[in-house]
Each structure stands twice: as structure tokens, then as C-alpha cells.
Amino acid sequence: FVDKVENTDFETEADWNEALKEYERFTTTYYEEYKDKLTEEDLVEIGRLQGRFMKASMTRGAKFIEKNFNDAIQQASGLLDGLFEENEDEE
Incomplete structure (x- = not known):
């Protein structure tokens, strides 16, 4: 993951949000299931992978x-161009 x-350029915010949801599943649901x-x-x-994920998120x-x-x-x-553009009617 x-x-x-x-290695993915997330094209849309929805794609990135899906990746965040997956990360949350790994760090909560799956972690709770296997933590013992x-x-x-x-x-x-796990800590190393979380660090890599955080680095990728910051990037x-x-x-x-x-x-x-x-x-x-x-x-x-x-x-700025629009503000300083002379109006043709003013010429």
C-alpha cells in the first residue's frame, strides 16, 4: 500500500481521499484485529511504513x-491586467 x-500521482481529490480511507483501515481496523x-x-x-506514508502525504x-x-x-x-486595461469606450 x-x-x-x-508511486501514484493522484489525479483527483476523491482518489486521494480513498487512499486516506485505506490508510485508516490499516491503522485502525486491521491494527486492532492483529495488535495482540x-x-x-x-x-x-509498522512505524517505518507509517513514516513513509506521512512523508508521501506531505509531498x-x-x-x-x-x-x-x-x-x-x-x-x-x-x-491586474483587467484592472489596468484601458476600456475601448474611454479612448
């Missing part, structure tokens, strides 16, 4: 912020 998250059978090594591996979040920032800059550029 973590490999999939690290886990060894110390298993717990270390995705940074890309999302960057895209939204770039979109906002482009819109602001257009807004």
Missing part, C-alpha cells in the same frame, strides 16, 4: 499547495 501511495499478535519487529516495521500536500499557489498567481496576473 505505501509503495502504491509513493504483533512482535516488536512488526511494530517497528503530495506540498505539490497541491504549489499548484494552488501557481493558479492563484496566474489569476492575480489576469486580475
Whole structure:
């Protein structure tokens, strides 16, 4: 699962939300089901995988912020152009 998250560009917010739901199933439902059978090594591996997932989540979040920032800059550029554009009726 973590490999999939690290190597997937989630196209839509719905796709990403589905991945988050799956992560939640792993960390709650499945964990609760097997927690009494886990060894110390298993717990270390679970922690490592959770860390990788968090890193992938932060990377995705940074890309999302960057895209939204770039979109906002482009819109602001257009807004400024519109504000300072001379109206043909005024000429």
C-alpha cells in the first residue's frame, strides 16, 4: 500500500481521499484485529511504513499547495491586467 501511495500521482481529490480511507483501515481496523499478535519487529516495521506514508502525504500536500499557489498567481496576473486595461469606450 505505501509503495502504491509513493508511486501514484493522484489525479483527483476523491482518489486521494480513498487512499486516506485505506490508510485508516490499516491503522485502525486491521491494527486492532492483529495488535495482540504483533512482535516488536512488526511494530517497528509498522512505524517505518507509517513514516513513509506521512512523508508521501506531505509531498503530495506540498505539490497541491504549489499548484494552488501557481493558479492563484496566474489569476492575480489576469486580475491586474483587467484592472489596468484601458476600456475601448474611454479612448
